[in-house]
Amino acid sequence: MRDVAIIGVGETEFGELWDRSFRDLGIEAGLKAIQDAKLRSEDIDAVYIGNMSAGKFIDQEHVSALVADYAGLADMHLPTVRVEGGGACGAIALLQARLAIASGMHDIVVVGGAEKMTDVGEVQAAEILSSTADQEWETVFGATFAGLYAMMARRHMYEYGTTREQMAAVAVKNHKNGALNPEAQFQKEITIEMVLQAPWVAEPLGLFDCAPLSDGAAAVVLCEMQKARKFTDTPIRIAGSGQASDFLALHDRRDLTMMDATVVAGKRAFQEARLEPKDVQVAEVHDNFTISEILAIEDLRFVEKGKGGPATADGLTALNGKISVNTSGGLKARGQPVGATGVAQAVEIVRQLRGQGGKRQVVGARRGLTHTLGGTGATAVVHIFERGD
Amino acid sequence: MAIPRFWREIQSRYNLIGTKCGSCGKVDFPPRAVCPTCGRRSVGKMQRIQLAGKGAVVTYTVIHDAPAQFEMQKPYVMAIVQMDEGVRLTSQLIDVKPEHVKIGMKVQATFRKLGQEGDAGVIHYGYKFRPMA
Numbered sequence: 001m002r003d004v005a006i007i008g009v010g011e012t013e014f015g016e017l018w019d020r021s022f023r024d025l026g027i028e029a030g031l032k033a034i035q036d037a038k039l040r041s042e043d044i045d046a047v048y049i050g051n052m053s054a055g056k057f058i059d060q061e062h063v064s065a066l067v068a069d070y071a072g073l074a075d076m077h078l079p080t081v082r083v084e085g086g087g088a089c090g091a092i093a094l095l096q097a098r099l100a101i102a103s104g105m106h107d108i109v110v111v112g113g114a115e116k117m118t119d120v121g122e123v124q125a126a127e128i129l130s131s132t133a134d135q136e137w138e139t140v141f142g143a144t145f146a147g148l149y150a151m152m153a154r155r156h157m158y159e160y161g162t163t164r165e166q167m168a169a170v171a172v173k174n175h176k177n178g179a180l181n182p183e184a185q186f187q188k189e190i191t192i193e194m195v196l197q198a199p200w201v202a203e204p205l206g207l208f209d210c211a212p213l214s215d216g217a218a219a220v221v222l223c224e225m226q227k228a229r230k231f232t233d234t235p236i237r238i239a240g241s242g243q244a245s246d247f248l249a250l251h252d253r254r255d256l257t258m259m260d261a262t263v264v265a266g267k268r269a270f271q272e273a274r275l276e277p278k279d280v281q282v283a284e285v286h287d288n289f290t291i292s293e294i295l296a297i298e299d300l301r302f303v304e305k306g307k308g309g310p311a312t313a314d315g316l317t318a319l320n321g322k323i324s325v326n327t328s329g330g331l332k333a334r335g336q337p338v339g340a341t342g343v344a345q346a347v348e349i350v351r352q353l354r355g356q357g358g359k360r361q362v363v364g365a366r367r368g369l370t371h372t373l374g375g376t377g378a379t380a381v382v383h384i385f386e387r388g389d
Numbered sequence: 390m391a392i393p394r395f396w397r398e399i400q401s402r403y404n405l406i407g408t409k410c411g412s413c414g415k416v417d418f419p420p421r422a423v424c425p426t427c428g429r430r431s432v433g434k435m436q437r438i439q440l441a442g443k444g445a446v447v448t449y450t451v452i453h454d455a456p457a458q459f460e461m462q463k464p465y466v467m468a469i470v471q472m473d474e475g476v477r478l479t480s481q482l483i484d485v486k487p488e489h490v491k492i493g494m495k496v497q498a499t500f501r502k503l504g505q506e507g508d509a510g511v512i513h514y515g516y517k518f519r520p521m522a
Contacts, residue, residue, distance in 0.1 A: 137478065143467050155448040256469065
Protein backbone atom coordinates (compact mmCIF):
# COMPACT_ATOMS: atom_id res chain seq x y z
CA MET A 1 0.00 0.00 0.00
CA ARG A 2 1.20 3.50 -0.83
CA ASP A 3 1.36 6.07 1.99
CA VAL A 4 -1.40 8.68 1.92
CA ALA A 5 -1.39 12.15 3.46
CA ILE A 6 -3.83 15.01 3.95
CA ILE A 7 -2.58 18.15 2.20
CA GLY A 8 -5.59 20.41 2.48
CA VAL A 9 -8.53 20.99 4.82
CA GLY A 10 -11.61 23.19 4.83
CA GLU A 11 -14.93 23.51 6.60
CA THR A 12 -17.93 25.79 6.78
CA GLU A 13 -19.30 27.23 9.96
CA PHE A 14 -21.67 24.76 11.64
CA GLY A 15 -25.12 25.68 12.89
CA GLU A 16 -28.70 26.38 11.90
CA LEU A 17 -27.81 28.03 8.61
CA TRP A 18 -31.16 29.00 7.14
CA ASP A 19 -29.61 30.94 4.25
CA ARG A 20 -27.30 28.13 3.13
CA SER A 21 -28.27 25.15 0.95
CA PHE A 22 -26.72 21.68 0.89
CA ARG A 23 -24.80 22.53 -2.28
CA ASP A 24 -23.61 25.92 -0.95
CA LEU A 25 -22.13 24.19 2.07
CA GLY A 26 -20.53 21.31 0.19
CA ILE A 27 -18.93 23.65 -2.31
CA GLU A 28 -17.62 26.08 0.32
CA ALA A 29 -15.88 23.32 2.27
CA GLY A 30 -14.47 21.71 -0.87
CA LEU A 31 -13.13 24.94 -2.33
CA LYS A 32 -11.51 25.88 0.98
CA ALA A 33 -9.75 22.51 1.12
CA ILE A 34 -8.58 22.77 -2.49
CA GLN A 35 -7.31 26.29 -1.86
CA ASP A 36 -5.57 25.17 1.32
CA ALA A 37 -3.80 22.43 -0.67
CA LYS A 38 -2.97 24.89 -3.48
CA LEU A 39 -4.43 22.45 -6.01
CA ARG A 40 -5.68 23.11 -9.50
CA SER A 41 -8.93 21.43 -10.51
CA GLU A 42 -6.99 19.37 -13.07
CA ASP A 43 -5.00 17.74 -10.25
CA ILE A 44 -8.09 16.02 -8.80
CA ASP A 45 -8.67 12.36 -9.70
CA ALA A 46 -11.90 11.64 -7.81
CA VAL A 47 -14.42 13.01 -5.31
CA TYR A 48 -15.79 11.02 -2.35
CA ILE A 49 -18.72 12.36 -0.33
CA GLY A 50 -19.91 11.25 3.09
CA ASN A 51 -23.61 11.93 3.45
CA MET A 52 -26.07 10.15 5.68
CA SER A 53 -29.50 11.06 4.41
CA ALA A 54 -29.84 13.87 1.86
CA GLY A 55 -32.73 11.81 0.46
CA LYS A 56 -34.71 12.32 3.66
CA PHE A 57 -33.37 15.70 4.80
CA ILE A 58 -33.60 17.57 1.47
CA ASP A 59 -35.26 15.02 -0.82
CA GLN A 60 -32.16 14.89 -3.02
CA GLU A 61 -30.20 11.76 -3.85
CA HIS A 62 -27.18 11.50 -6.15
CA VAL A 63 -25.35 14.16 -4.18
CA SER A 64 -21.88 12.98 -5.24
CA ALA A 65 -22.38 14.16 -8.82
CA LEU A 66 -24.22 17.24 -7.56
CA VAL A 67 -21.31 18.40 -5.40
CA ALA A 68 -18.72 17.79 -8.15
CA ASP A 69 -20.94 19.66 -10.61
CA TYR A 70 -21.35 22.76 -8.46
CA ALA A 71 -17.66 22.70 -7.55
CA GLY A 72 -17.04 23.35 -11.25
CA LEU A 73 -15.77 19.85 -11.99
CA ALA A 74 -18.56 18.57 -14.27
CA ASP A 75 -16.51 18.95 -17.47
CA MET A 76 -13.73 16.83 -15.99
CA HIS A 77 -16.06 13.84 -15.70
CA LEU A 78 -14.45 12.66 -12.47
CA PRO A 79 -15.59 9.51 -10.74
CA THR A 80 -17.71 10.57 -7.72
CA VAL A 81 -18.76 8.34 -4.87
CA ARG A 82 -21.32 8.93 -2.13
CA VAL A 83 -20.86 6.83 0.99
CA GLU A 84 -23.60 6.01 3.51
CA GLY A 85 -22.94 4.42 6.88
CA GLY A 86 -25.09 6.31 9.37
CA GLY A 87 -23.06 8.88 11.30
CA ALA A 88 -19.82 7.20 10.24
CA CYS A 89 -20.26 7.95 6.52
CA GLY A 90 -17.68 10.77 6.41
CA ALA A 91 -15.06 8.60 8.12
CA ILE A 92 -15.81 5.70 5.77
CA ALA A 93 -15.51 8.03 2.75
CA LEU A 94 -12.08 9.03 4.06
CA LEU A 95 -11.08 5.38 4.43
CA GLN A 96 -12.30 4.47 0.94
CA ALA A 97 -10.49 7.45 -0.59
CA ARG A 98 -7.33 6.44 1.25
CA LEU A 99 -7.63 2.92 -0.23
CA ALA A 100 -8.16 4.33 -3.73
CA ILE A 101 -4.88 6.23 -3.45
CA ALA A 102 -3.00 3.49 -1.59
CA SER A 103 -3.90 1.04 -4.35
CA GLY A 104 -2.39 3.26 -7.03
CA MET A 105 -5.70 3.90 -8.76
CA HIS A 106 -5.73 7.60 -7.88
CA ASP A 107 -3.14 10.13 -6.65
CA ILE A 108 -5.31 12.96 -5.38
CA VAL A 109 -8.85 12.64 -4.03
CA VAL A 110 -11.10 15.26 -2.45
CA VAL A 111 -13.19 13.87 0.42
CA GLY A 112 -16.18 15.88 1.52
CA GLY A 113 -18.81 15.38 4.16
CA ALA A 114 -22.03 17.36 4.33
CA GLU A 115 -25.50 17.37 5.84
CA LYS A 116 -28.32 19.89 5.69
CA MET A 117 -30.57 18.99 8.63
CA THR A 118 -32.68 22.07 9.32
CA ASP A 119 -34.86 22.02 6.20
CA VAL A 120 -37.09 19.56 8.10
CA GLY A 121 -38.67 20.07 11.53
CA GLU A 122 -36.97 18.90 14.73
CA VAL A 123 -39.25 15.91 15.30
CA GLN A 124 -38.74 14.74 11.72
CA ALA A 125 -34.98 15.27 11.97
CA ALA A 126 -34.87 13.15 15.13
CA GLU A 127 -36.82 10.41 13.33
CA ILE A 128 -34.35 10.49 10.43
CA LEU A 129 -31.46 10.09 12.87
CA SER A 130 -33.33 7.17 14.46
CA SER A 131 -33.47 5.43 11.11
CA THR A 132 -29.83 4.36 11.60
CA ALA A 133 -31.13 2.12 14.40
CA ASP A 134 -33.25 -0.97 13.57
CA GLN A 135 -36.52 0.37 12.13
CA GLU A 136 -38.30 -3.00 12.36
CA TRP A 137 -37.29 -4.06 15.89
CA GLU A 138 -36.37 -0.90 17.80
CA THR A 139 -37.98 2.31 16.57
CA VAL A 140 -41.32 0.77 15.55
CA PHE A 141 -41.90 0.06 19.26
CA GLY A 142 -41.21 3.67 20.25
CA ALA A 143 -37.45 3.65 20.79
CA THR A 144 -35.67 6.86 19.78
CA PHE A 145 -32.02 7.41 18.95
CA ALA A 146 -31.51 9.33 22.21
CA GLY A 147 -33.49 6.63 24.04
CA LEU A 148 -31.13 3.90 22.86
CA TYR A 149 -28.06 5.84 24.02
CA ALA A 150 -29.92 6.58 27.26
CA MET A 151 -30.26 2.83 27.84
CA MET A 152 -26.49 2.45 27.40
CA ALA A 153 -26.01 5.31 29.89
CA ARG A 154 -28.38 3.71 32.40
CA ARG A 155 -26.55 0.39 32.22
CA HIS A 156 -23.13 2.10 32.49
CA MET A 157 -24.35 3.91 35.61
CA TYR A 158 -25.61 0.59 37.02
CA GLU A 159 -22.44 -1.40 36.31
CA TYR A 160 -19.72 1.21 36.92
CA GLY A 161 -21.35 3.83 39.13
CA THR A 162 -21.08 6.52 36.45
CA THR A 163 -23.03 9.62 37.50
CA ARG A 164 -25.06 12.24 35.64
CA GLU A 165 -22.53 14.83 36.87
CA GLN A 166 -19.70 12.88 35.20
CA MET A 167 -21.64 12.70 31.94
CA ALA A 168 -22.40 16.43 32.26
CA ALA A 169 -18.64 17.03 32.55
CA VAL A 170 -18.30 15.84 28.94
CA ALA A 171 -20.72 18.53 27.72
CA VAL A 172 -19.10 21.21 29.89
CA LYS A 173 -15.61 20.35 28.60
CA ASN A 174 -16.71 20.26 24.97
CA HIS A 175 -18.51 23.59 25.24
CA LYS A 176 -15.37 25.04 26.81
CA ASN A 177 -13.38 23.85 23.77
CA GLY A 178 -16.12 24.99 21.38
CA ALA A 179 -15.86 28.50 22.85
CA LEU A 180 -12.31 28.57 21.42
CA ASN A 181 -13.42 27.42 17.94
CA PRO A 182 -14.70 30.23 15.68
CA GLU A 183 -16.47 27.67 13.43
CA ALA A 184 -18.35 25.91 16.26
CA GLN A 185 -22.14 26.00 16.50
CA PHE A 186 -22.01 26.80 20.25
CA GLN A 187 -19.17 29.09 21.29
CA LYS A 188 -20.44 29.46 24.82
CA GLU A 189 -19.38 27.79 28.03
CA ILE A 190 -21.96 25.96 30.14
CA THR A 191 -21.98 24.67 33.71
CA ILE A 192 -22.68 21.26 35.26
CA GLU A 193 -25.85 22.73 36.81
CA MET A 194 -27.13 23.88 33.42
CA VAL A 195 -26.68 20.37 32.04
CA LEU A 196 -28.40 18.75 35.04
CA GLN A 197 -31.31 21.19 35.00
CA ALA A 198 -32.01 20.96 31.26
CA PRO A 199 -35.29 19.25 30.25
CA TRP A 200 -35.22 15.48 29.79
CA VAL A 201 -34.89 14.02 26.31
CA ALA A 202 -34.67 10.38 27.34
CA GLU A 203 -33.75 9.69 30.96
CA PRO A 204 -30.97 9.78 32.09
CA LEU A 205 -30.07 12.08 29.18
CA GLY A 206 -31.19 15.69 29.16
CA LEU A 207 -31.09 18.24 26.36
CA PHE A 208 -27.47 19.24 27.08
CA ASP A 209 -26.38 15.59 26.98
CA CYS A 210 -27.30 15.56 23.28
CA ALA A 211 -25.47 17.01 20.27
CA PRO A 212 -27.55 19.47 18.24
CA LEU A 213 -29.05 19.27 14.76
CA SER A 214 -26.78 21.17 12.42
CA ASP A 215 -26.04 22.23 8.89
CA GLY A 216 -22.45 22.15 7.73
CA ALA A 217 -19.78 20.60 5.60
CA ALA A 218 -16.10 19.72 5.79
CA ALA A 219 -13.54 18.57 3.25
CA VAL A 220 -10.00 17.25 3.08
CA VAL A 221 -7.65 16.67 0.17
CA LEU A 222 -5.85 13.31 0.19
CA CYS A 223 -2.64 12.78 -1.76
CA GLU A 224 -0.07 10.07 -2.28
CA MET A 225 2.82 10.78 0.14
CA GLN A 226 5.68 11.42 -2.33
CA LYS A 227 3.55 13.78 -4.35
CA ALA A 228 2.22 15.38 -1.14
CA ARG A 229 5.61 16.89 -0.39
CA LYS A 230 5.34 18.97 -3.58
CA PHE A 231 2.24 20.64 -2.16
CA THR A 232 3.10 21.11 1.50
CA ASP A 233 5.92 20.99 4.04
CA THR A 234 3.60 19.49 6.62
CA PRO A 235 1.71 16.60 5.04
CA ILE A 236 -0.36 14.80 7.66
CA ARG A 237 0.09 11.09 7.12
CA ILE A 238 -2.72 8.59 7.72
CA ALA A 239 -0.78 6.14 9.87
CA GLY A 240 -3.57 3.63 10.42
CA SER A 241 -7.25 3.08 9.80
CA GLY A 242 -9.72 0.57 11.20
CA GLN A 243 -13.39 -0.01 10.51
CA ALA A 244 -15.71 -2.50 12.19
CA SER A 245 -19.37 -3.41 12.30
CA ASP A 246 -21.63 -5.07 14.88
CA PHE A 247 -25.27 -6.12 15.38
CA LEU A 248 -27.56 -3.37 14.06
CA ALA A 249 -29.90 -3.40 17.06
CA LEU A 250 -28.49 -2.36 20.42
CA HIS A 251 -30.27 -5.20 22.26
CA ASP A 252 -28.31 -7.82 20.28
CA ARG A 253 -24.88 -6.51 21.34
CA ARG A 254 -22.61 -8.57 23.56
CA ASP A 255 -22.24 -5.80 26.16
CA LEU A 256 -24.46 -2.71 26.44
CA THR A 257 -21.74 -0.72 28.21
CA MET A 258 -19.12 -1.00 25.51
CA MET A 259 -19.03 -0.86 21.75
CA ASP A 260 -17.21 -3.84 20.33
CA ALA A 261 -17.07 -2.09 16.94
CA THR A 262 -15.05 0.75 18.51
CA VAL A 263 -12.78 -1.73 20.30
CA VAL A 264 -12.06 -3.66 17.09
CA ALA A 265 -11.73 -0.59 14.83
CA GLY A 266 -9.35 0.95 17.36
CA LYS A 267 -7.23 -2.20 17.59
CA ARG A 268 -7.00 -2.42 13.80
CA ALA A 269 -5.96 1.22 13.45
CA PHE A 270 -3.38 1.08 16.25
CA GLN A 271 -2.00 -2.19 14.91
CA GLU A 272 -1.51 -0.77 11.42
CA ALA A 273 0.07 2.39 12.83
CA ARG A 274 2.22 0.31 15.22
CA LEU A 275 1.23 2.68 17.97
CA GLU A 276 -0.43 2.55 21.39
CA PRO A 277 -3.12 4.82 22.82
CA LYS A 278 -0.44 6.55 24.90
CA ASP A 279 1.27 7.72 21.67
CA VAL A 280 -1.71 9.92 20.77
CA GLN A 281 -1.96 13.47 22.14
CA VAL A 282 -5.25 14.60 20.64
CA ALA A 283 -8.45 12.77 19.71
CA GLU A 284 -11.80 13.69 18.18
CA VAL A 285 -14.35 11.10 19.33
CA HIS A 286 -18.02 10.65 18.49
CA ASP A 287 -19.81 12.50 21.31
CA ASN A 288 -23.31 12.54 19.80
CA PHE A 289 -24.38 12.02 23.42
CA THR A 290 -22.30 12.60 26.55
CA ILE A 291 -22.29 8.86 27.35
CA SER A 292 -20.84 8.19 23.89
CA GLU A 293 -17.62 10.04 24.70
CA ILE A 294 -17.28 8.12 27.96
CA LEU A 295 -17.69 4.82 26.10
CA ALA A 296 -15.28 5.95 23.36
CA ILE A 297 -12.39 6.91 25.62
CA GLU A 298 -12.80 3.58 27.44
CA ASP A 299 -13.17 1.44 24.33
CA LEU A 300 -10.18 3.13 22.65
CA ARG A 301 -8.19 2.31 25.83
CA PHE A 302 -7.32 5.92 26.68
CA VAL A 303 -8.72 5.11 30.15
CA GLU A 304 -9.59 1.89 31.98
CA LYS A 305 -13.06 0.38 31.31
CA GLY A 306 -15.61 1.94 33.62
CA LYS A 307 -13.37 4.92 34.47
CA GLY A 308 -14.44 7.22 31.64
CA GLY A 309 -16.78 9.23 33.88
CA PRO A 310 -14.30 9.98 36.68
CA ALA A 311 -11.50 10.58 34.12
CA THR A 312 -13.60 13.26 32.42
CA ALA A 313 -14.68 14.86 35.69
CA ASP A 314 -11.02 14.93 36.80
CA GLY A 315 -9.96 16.77 33.64
CA LEU A 316 -7.84 14.00 32.08
CA THR A 317 -9.48 14.62 28.70
CA ALA A 318 -9.52 18.43 28.93
CA LEU A 319 -7.49 20.64 26.59
CA ASN A 320 -3.84 19.80 27.29
CA GLY A 321 -4.85 17.15 29.82
CA LYS A 322 -3.44 13.60 29.69
CA ILE A 323 -5.10 13.33 26.27
CA SER A 324 -7.00 16.24 24.73
CA VAL A 325 -10.38 14.98 23.57
CA ASN A 326 -12.70 16.90 21.24
CA THR A 327 -10.69 20.11 21.07
CA SER A 328 -13.02 21.32 18.29
CA GLY A 329 -15.93 21.21 20.72
CA GLY A 330 -16.94 17.80 19.42
CA LEU A 331 -20.34 17.00 18.03
CA LYS A 332 -21.79 18.56 21.17
CA ALA A 333 -20.49 22.10 20.65
CA ARG A 334 -18.94 22.25 17.18
CA GLY A 335 -22.19 20.75 15.87
CA GLN A 336 -23.38 17.57 14.25
CA PRO A 337 -24.13 17.80 10.53
CA VAL A 338 -24.06 14.01 10.39
CA GLY A 339 -22.35 13.43 7.05
CA ALA A 340 -19.72 16.05 7.80
CA THR A 341 -18.74 14.59 11.16
CA GLY A 342 -15.98 12.13 10.21
CA VAL A 343 -14.38 14.63 7.84
CA ALA A 344 -14.68 17.56 10.27
CA GLN A 345 -12.95 15.44 12.92
CA ALA A 346 -10.05 14.88 10.49
CA VAL A 347 -9.94 18.62 9.73
CA GLU A 348 -9.52 19.36 13.45
CA ILE A 349 -6.77 16.77 13.89
CA VAL A 350 -4.87 18.10 10.85
CA ARG A 351 -5.06 21.63 12.26
CA GLN A 352 -3.80 20.42 15.63
CA LEU A 353 -0.91 18.47 14.11
CA ARG A 354 0.06 21.41 11.88
CA GLY A 355 0.07 23.68 14.93
CA GLN A 356 -2.88 25.71 13.60
CA GLY A 357 -5.13 25.06 16.60
CA GLY A 358 -5.14 28.72 17.66
CA LYS A 359 -6.40 29.21 21.21
CA ARG A 360 -7.20 25.50 21.50
CA GLN A 361 -3.80 24.25 20.30
CA VAL A 362 -2.63 21.07 22.03
CA VAL A 363 0.99 21.60 23.02
CA GLY A 364 3.35 19.15 21.32
CA ALA A 365 0.64 17.37 19.29
CA ARG A 366 2.37 14.97 16.87
CA ARG A 367 -0.23 12.23 16.58
CA GLY A 368 -4.01 12.41 16.57
CA LEU A 369 -6.99 10.09 16.28
CA THR A 370 -10.54 10.30 15.00
CA HIS A 371 -13.36 7.98 16.10
CA THR A 372 -16.70 8.00 14.34
CA LEU A 373 -19.87 5.99 14.97
CA GLY A 374 -22.73 4.88 12.79
CA GLY A 375 -26.08 4.24 14.46
CA THR A 376 -25.82 3.10 18.05
CA GLY A 377 -22.44 1.50 17.37
CA ALA A 378 -23.18 -0.92 14.53
CA THR A 379 -20.37 0.84 12.65
CA ALA A 380 -17.19 2.38 14.04
CA VAL A 381 -14.25 3.90 12.21
CA VAL A 382 -10.90 4.95 13.70
CA HIS A 383 -8.15 6.84 11.85
CA ILE A 384 -4.73 7.68 13.28
CA PHE A 385 -2.79 10.63 11.86
CA GLU A 386 0.78 11.82 12.32
CA ARG A 387 2.96 14.60 11.03
CA GLY A 388 4.77 13.41 7.94
CA ASP A 389 7.67 15.87 8.12
CA MET B 390 -45.07 2.26 7.60
CA ALA B 391 -46.58 0.62 4.51
CA ILE B 392 -49.23 -2.02 5.34
CA PRO B 393 -47.38 -5.02 3.81
CA ARG B 394 -44.18 -3.98 5.54
CA PHE B 395 -45.84 -4.22 8.96
CA TRP B 396 -47.97 -7.21 8.02
CA ARG B 397 -44.92 -9.29 6.97
CA GLU B 398 -43.61 -9.24 10.55
CA ILE B 399 -46.82 -9.81 12.49
CA GLN B 400 -46.02 -13.44 13.33
CA SER B 401 -43.12 -12.21 15.45
CA ARG B 402 -44.77 -9.00 16.64
CA TYR B 403 -48.00 -10.81 17.69
CA ASN B 404 -46.69 -14.18 18.82
CA LEU B 405 -42.99 -13.65 19.61
CA ILE B 406 -41.82 -16.07 16.94
CA GLY B 407 -38.05 -16.41 16.79
CA THR B 408 -35.63 -19.10 15.70
CA LYS B 409 -33.57 -21.71 17.48
CA CYS B 410 -30.29 -22.80 15.90
CA GLY B 411 -30.29 -26.52 15.13
CA SER B 412 -26.53 -26.52 15.51
CA CYS B 413 -25.83 -24.74 18.83
CA GLY B 414 -29.33 -24.32 20.29
CA LYS B 415 -29.08 -20.53 20.66
CA VAL B 416 -32.39 -18.68 20.34
CA ASP B 417 -32.70 -15.54 18.22
CA PHE B 418 -35.48 -13.01 17.97
CA PRO B 419 -36.70 -11.96 15.41
CA PRO B 420 -36.10 -15.03 13.21
CA ARG B 421 -32.70 -15.25 11.53
CA ALA B 422 -31.71 -17.26 8.48
CA VAL B 423 -28.16 -17.64 9.79
CA CYS B 424 -27.06 -18.15 13.40
CA PRO B 425 -24.60 -15.40 14.44
CA THR B 426 -22.57 -17.98 16.37
CA CYS B 427 -22.52 -20.92 13.93
CA GLY B 428 -22.58 -19.11 10.58
CA ARG B 429 -22.89 -21.41 7.58
CA ARG B 430 -23.25 -24.58 9.70
CA SER B 431 -26.67 -23.30 10.77
CA VAL B 432 -28.08 -22.69 7.29
CA GLY B 433 -31.23 -24.77 6.83
CA LYS B 434 -31.22 -25.74 10.51
CA MET B 435 -32.91 -22.67 11.98
CA GLN B 436 -36.13 -23.87 13.61
CA ARG B 437 -39.12 -21.65 14.41
CA ILE B 438 -39.76 -21.22 18.12
CA GLN B 439 -42.27 -19.21 20.13
CA LEU B 440 -40.80 -17.33 23.07
CA ALA B 441 -42.65 -17.86 26.38
CA GLY B 442 -42.90 -14.09 26.84
CA LYS B 443 -41.16 -13.84 30.20
CA GLY B 444 -37.98 -11.95 30.95
CA ALA B 445 -36.19 -9.30 32.99
CA VAL B 446 -35.27 -5.65 32.42
CA VAL B 447 -31.60 -5.18 31.45
CA THR B 448 -31.80 -1.41 31.04
CA TYR B 449 -34.48 1.21 30.43
CA THR B 450 -35.19 4.85 29.65
CA VAL B 451 -38.09 7.24 29.97
CA ILE B 452 -38.74 8.90 26.61
CA HIS B 453 -39.72 12.58 26.81
CA ASP B 454 -38.87 13.66 23.24
CA ALA B 455 -41.06 11.30 21.24
CA PRO B 456 -41.58 10.62 17.55
CA ALA B 457 -44.84 12.02 16.12
CA GLN B 458 -46.47 8.53 16.33
CA PHE B 459 -45.87 8.35 20.09
CA GLU B 460 -46.47 12.00 20.98
CA MET B 461 -49.68 11.21 22.92
CA GLN B 462 -47.99 8.57 25.06
CA LYS B 463 -45.06 10.56 26.41
CA PRO B 464 -43.46 10.22 28.83
CA TYR B 465 -43.24 6.47 28.31
CA VAL B 466 -40.79 3.76 29.33
CA MET B 467 -38.70 1.79 26.85
CA ALA B 468 -36.63 -1.16 28.00
CA ILE B 469 -34.28 -3.82 26.75
CA VAL B 470 -35.63 -7.10 28.08
CA GLN B 471 -33.63 -10.29 28.43
CA MET B 472 -36.03 -13.15 27.69
CA ASP B 473 -35.83 -16.41 29.66
CA GLU B 474 -34.65 -18.04 26.41
CA GLY B 475 -31.55 -15.79 26.55
CA VAL B 476 -32.29 -13.46 23.65
CA ARG B 477 -32.91 -9.73 24.21
CA LEU B 478 -35.40 -7.36 22.61
CA THR B 479 -36.54 -3.73 22.84
CA SER B 480 -40.08 -2.92 23.98
CA GLN B 481 -42.27 -0.44 25.78
CA LEU B 482 -42.91 -1.12 29.46
CA ILE B 483 -46.48 -0.39 30.53
CA ASP B 484 -48.69 -0.62 33.63
CA VAL B 485 -45.82 0.68 35.76
CA LYS B 486 -44.81 4.16 36.87
CA PRO B 487 -41.43 5.24 35.46
CA GLU B 488 -40.05 5.72 38.98
CA HIS B 489 -40.91 2.13 39.89
CA VAL B 490 -38.96 0.54 37.03
CA LYS B 491 -35.80 -1.27 38.15
CA ILE B 492 -33.01 -3.11 36.37
CA GLY B 493 -33.59 -6.82 36.99
CA MET B 494 -37.36 -6.39 37.32
CA LYS B 495 -39.34 -9.43 36.03
CA VAL B 496 -41.66 -8.61 33.15
CA GLN B 497 -43.99 -10.43 30.78
CA ALA B 498 -45.18 -9.77 27.24
CA THR B 499 -48.67 -8.56 26.53
CA PHE B 500 -50.56 -7.82 23.28
CA ARG B 501 -51.20 -4.12 22.70
CA LYS B 502 -51.79 -1.45 20.09
CA LEU B 503 -48.45 -0.03 18.93
CA GLY B 504 -49.65 2.70 16.62
CA GLN B 505 -51.75 3.55 13.62
CA GLU B 506 -51.49 4.94 10.10
CA GLY B 507 -52.92 8.43 10.53
CA ASP B 508 -56.56 8.99 11.52
CA ALA B 509 -58.19 6.42 9.23
CA GLY B 510 -55.43 3.91 8.46
CA VAL B 511 -54.70 0.46 9.81
CA ILE B 512 -53.84 -0.08 13.45
CA HIS B 513 -50.52 -1.75 14.30
CA TYR B 514 -50.54 -4.28 17.11
CA GLY B 515 -47.66 -6.04 18.80
CA TYR B 516 -45.95 -6.77 22.09
CA LYS B 517 -45.37 -4.51 25.03
CA PHE B 518 -44.16 -5.69 28.43
CA ARG B 519 -45.60 -5.23 31.91
CA PRO B 520 -44.48 -6.24 35.39
CA MET B 521 -44.93 -9.98 36.05
CA ALA B 522 -48.24 -10.65 37.77
